């Protein structure tokens with residue numbers, strides 16, 4: 462098992478002569494929730510498609526848990542802004558659908574029905590467990606058309622995590638929701654993060670590793686433990702977007718007040734470093750995540766006087 466859930470190594474991408482991504486390097490530890498922000502068109506979705514394995518990058522390599530990605534796999538899940546559920550399946554069947562496709566074959570379903578029935582019941586049990594975890598215990602039998610937008614996004618999140626992926630990509634997952642639902646789903650991510658911390662404390666590998674695109678800087682800093690900014694507003698911007706910001710950010714407990722005033726300075730720094738076209742004079746001044754992490758680790762290991 463690799464130390465990293467995801468490694469992006471020198472990834473660049475071109476569409477013909479148009480350079481979108483330039484030498485993206487990123488390593489994500491299991492259990493991190495990383496927010497990714499950047500101006501519209503800077504290549505966030507392009508990077509996600511490369512991680513997902515549907516559109517390989519022009520250059521560079523991407524590894525999930527140490528294994529190179531050469532096409533879609535169970536190791537990488539994704540949730541899009543607009544829900545991608547099957548309207549003719551209930552919530553629990555939507556969630557178990559991926560397991561069914563991955564773990565049973567058509568001929569087994571037909572010719573080995575008793576075996577398949579056992580397998581199906583096991584998948585449905587798992588689906589109900591995941592729906593519980595995303596706060597939808599009462600909605601297992603509901604069809605997508607009977608659910609709110611927030612509920613459907615929760616089902617989509619359960620659908621992604623039931624496959625036990627190494628990492629889940631969220632591409633503006635809450636963008637189409639109203640404010641109250643958006644807040645509820647942010648709380649859900651904070652709860653996942655607490656579960657990750659418990660797993661780490663108990664020596665287990667955390668289950669929820671997330672890379673999430675959002676346009677809301679407050680949301681990025683509030684739900685993530687690390688914010689990555691991508692942009693072409695840097696010294697070599699003609700070559701494409703790269704990572705110009707990568708720093709840890711404050712951790713909120715789901716019961717903490719949503720007090721965004723705590724990180725006004727970081728939000729301003731992020732806005733300037735990533736979105737301000739006039740502020741071009743750097744490439745990696747704010748790419749300090751690993752230095753800051755080792756500083757905290759050194760502090761944590763320092764002898765107590």
Ligand SMILES: Nc1ncnc2c1ncn2[C@@H]1O[C@H](COP(=O)(O)OP(=O)(O)OP(=O)(O)O)[C@@H](O)[C@H]1O
Pocket residue numbers: 476481499500501502503504505506507508
């Ligand atoms: N298949 C394609 N062919 C040519 N150009 C493309 C293709 N897909 C994306 N692009 C271009 O690549 C750039 C990056 O697109 P991408 O969708 O990755 O941006 P984004 O950061 O996700 O933007 P947004 O925040 O608006 O979702 C854009 O200029 C887009 O027009």
Ligand SMILES: [Mg+2]
Pocket residue numbers: 505506507
């Ligand atoms: Mg996009």
